[in-house]
Amino acid sequence: MEALAVRLSGLDSHAEGAIRVVAFYDTLMRRRVDLPALARASAGLAECAAGIRIHGTGQVVRAASDGTPLRGASAAASSTVQITLDEEEIGTVWLERPGPPVPLDEVLLDRLAIAAAAVLERYGPARTTMADPALVELAISADGDRAARARALRLLGFAASSPLCVTAVRSARPLDQIAGLVCPSRPVKSAPLDGVGVIMAAAIDPSGFPPDVRAGIGGGGSADQSWRQALIALRFTGPRRPVVHHDDLGAMALLAQIPVDAMRDNADVAAIARLSAEDLEILDAYCTTGSLRRAADVLHRHHSSIARRLDQIGRTLAADLTTPTGLTRARLALTAVHLLNN
Incomplete structure (x- = not known):
């Protein structure tokens, strides 16, 4: 691995250095290195400590410039880049340079992030949420x-x-x-x-x-x-x-299996489908709570006005909504109308 290391200090121009960095990581990816080897090679190339962190597993890999694994908390990062895969941020790579970043640090970290994503995808499953x-x-x-x-x-x-x-x-x-x-x-x-x-x-x-x-x-x-x-x-x-x-x-899940035409032809369903938006809201609150007063509380209305509207709705349905049978009919028909609209 040391034979691959290209010392940034020996490069004559930024363009040439960037090309050499890209070639360096292309070689690493062809050799199918793992994350520790990637961190070691990157630290040797940058001549400072380098690190990789994977969010999904919490795995952290750090290496010193001589390739020695580093334990414990990392020093302050001089520069960082996010690892992305399937348009999702899955980790971070960084350098721990004692001084300010050097011109090629950004190129190096970009290539390191790409290489780390490739490693995770190869040896995965990749720790991403989004999938094909x-x-x-x-x-x-x-x-x-x-x-x-x-x-x-x-x-x-x-x-x-x-x-x-x-x-x-x-x-x-x-x-x-x-x-x-x-x-x-x-x-x-x-x-x-x-x-x-x-x-x-x-x-x-x-x-x-x-x-x-x-x-x-x-x-x-x-x-x-x-x-x-x-x-x-x-x-x-x-x-x-x-x-x-x-x-x-x-x-209730059985209602989803009823053919659409059969739902629409039902008299209760057809009657509820003709109700105004306000009446539908009142009926829904009543069917959900099962109580006139609780429905009034949910709608922030006086219970007497809710009672009058429910009485009118009951006449439209030809059902007494205060009885268990009438309430059941209203619940089923209201659910059927909801399913027709969804």
Whole structure:
């Protein structure tokens, strides 16, 4: 490895030095070095300590200019560059030069970051959140060859035989940011697919979703089954219930299997679909809380005015909403209308 080291102090021009640095790292990458060897070579080239830190694992590799491994906390970095893979920041590389950075430090660190990303991708799975959408689609597809799906899961970093929780997400937030919040401990993979975000992990923390995110969480099982459940759960989400776990739906999940035409033809569903936005909000609050007074509290209205509106809605539905049967009919029809709009 020492024979590869090109001393920066011997270079006559910045351009020539940059070319030599690029060639140096190209040679290292062809030799398939690991992170410790990469750190040692970089420290020898820069003639000062160099370090690599991987965020996902917390791994830190440092080496002195003579190639000796360094332990403990690093000294103050003179310059740093982020390691990125699949457009995600996965780590940091740095130099610990005693004085100010020299002109070629920026080139050296850029190439070191690229080389470190290549090492992680080669010996991975790479510790990134974002994944190839085509690979994710293959892993969660119910069609195709089982062996191909198993291979896709392995490439994503998951064992084909292990239960997997897949989540369907709709949000304007970056998908990798959401995945990091709901699954702070790796492995987790995510990708956009047909307008819906896909998050794959062994387990998901529902409390980690920001309030503006709609998420349907599938049950733990095979990836394709969990994805189907996640899409069903996503249809049940709304302003009052932005995150829905398929396991919590129970028999309600069966409503998602009813043909659209059959839903629209139902008299209760058709009647609720004709209600005004205000009446729909009142009915939704009442069905959600199961109480006239609690619905009034949620809507910040007087309970007597809510009672009058519910009485009018009940006449429209030809059902007494104060009875268990009437309330059940309203809940089912309201859910059906919600599914038709989602």
